[in-house]
Amino acid sequence: MATKIGIREVAKAAGVSVTTVSHALNDATSSRVNAQTQEHVRAVARDLGYAPNRMASGLRNQRSQILGLVSDEITTTPFAGAMIRGAQDAAYERGYVLMVVNSGLDPELENREIRTLQQHQVDGIVYARMYHQGVSLPEELGTLPTVLLDAVTADRSISSVVPDEVAAAETAVGTLIAAGHTRIGMLNNTDDIPATHGRLQGYRNALERHGIGFDPDLVTTGVAETPAGREAGLELLRRPDRPTGLFCFSDRVAMGAYQAAAALGLRIPEDVSIVGTDNLELIAAALWPGLTTVALPHYEMGRWAVTRLLDDIEGPAAAPVQAVLSCPLIERGSVGPPPG
């Protein structure tokens, strides 16, 4: 029951704002939209086959039209906003409101929040983590429709959406190989999480695909933050046989690699090319030159989770789906041919 035509498409086709479409379609006699515009919008919506689920479903059942998003920790991550925005946009287009609660990794608070959402008859819950990880669902969720965002359960019994960690690294390293690099370092993370293992696998896959041998000495591990990235960058770039390209676990790590290159008098990309992961714009677009990076699809994952949840809520029962979303390359200015 995925809706291909959303309120935004109707607005675009009708040449009016989303707000106007909403008034025209949802208010029996809208005081905010004149009758002619209302008729026009409704005709466009009919032509496009747009069926606002809010109206249709309201006739059939007693839904609250509220979804809950339960997240672990939104304080320390800059990605929460994009995930929540994606989830909210998808909810909005289908007539639902999203309420966000944030447990801060405190199980007692999380359970209390989930009970509160249940008391208020939310129709379903997006259970979110702020980076890709395995989780156990809290028992409090019971039989409430649930979709996992940036997380999976071991038994894969719940629909989930995560980024394709392996392909992200293949894309990043493939970009360096395509520019001519054959000595490519990887600044990896130390945490035992899917991103660490998946991205190392993708790095190895890309090398192997192009007949480049894997050299474990070119892989460093550290905390996925800038100071550790700087140390790792200094370690790799000080070697006589230094790599000419660096694939970094995150954009924050890449910022450290930039600092290491500057300290050693190496120019980017003339002397060393650098690719990050995340597309954290606050850093990737701010670095000089701009950082070429693979984007984790936080907004798209948020959208996917809510769309799937609403399909579960509104549609017939369906088997759980484990979605793995691709990570597009965002080209800026940090990749060039190797020196010499």
Place this chain on the structure above:
Amino acid sequence: MATKIGIREVAKAAGVSVTTVSHALNDATSSRVNAQTQEHVRAVARDLGYAPNRMASGLRNQRSQILGLVSDEITTTPFAGAMIRGAQDAAYERGYVLMVVNSGLDPELENREIRTLQQHQVDGIVYARMYHQGVSLPEELGTLPTVLLDAVTADRSISSVVPDEVAAAETAVGTLIAAGHTRIGMLNNTDDIPATHGRLQGYRNALERHGIGFDPDLVTTGVAETPAGREAGLELLRRPDRPTGLFCFSDRVAMGAYQAAAALGLRIPEDVSIVGTDNLELIAAALWPGLTTVALPHYEMGRWAVTRLLDDIEGPAAAPVQAVLSCPLIERGSVGPPPG
């Protein structure tokens, strides 16, 4: 009715976790805490004068124990998390759950979200902006107890909390003056917002207090992002009589000033000292050397707003309060004496 002793203080004094305190105090016969521990915790709470408002108020009235936080835009700001966390911690300690909705600056969505919160009988609302600004309250809020977070209304009829923009700049510029600088540039923002005007005023105040003349040529304006900060930094630092200290509107702007200094071969802090504003750790702690900056009190503002809201909800009627919180200096490594 501000609670000085919170659940965390009880937990610390009793030598148990916050979760255990919660079970011991709130469950009549808790299956998760043994009777001896429960008695111990209750005795400690009594000794400290801790009165869990959730229990007390539950006897007196019919509250939902839910607060709503309505924010404009959490996608594009890295500060939302700290504000929400501060608000949530304060709510949690007094037995409330916080639900966050995010309008993305769409008035129709905002009104729908507020109506939904009202339908679910929230006890009050924190109306938040992601940077300090003047606002008009949506009519939908009606008579619901409301506190403004990082915002004020023109008529000052609603309690509010904002940072002290003037004092923040006085602190930042005073730090440069204390290190011996007398030629101090300011990289300001172009937006017509309280921070732009307040920080310029604070810069002027600090100079005047120390008998340093104001030179309008040392003040640049631009977008408060890194690339514009780089341009402004290049403009100021290329001059023969270049300033030896720079006060930046934000840490993102300061990142641009670092890039300008590096491009001109100037070392920080040996050749130029730089102070930021925000304490956006993702950048301030990642720059090399670390950025000395004044911290905007996002967490503390979140706490203040909820504490005030709960005092309004639970206590007797009181006149609105306009709180202005101070911005502490966070010293890292970007300030030293002027060269020569």
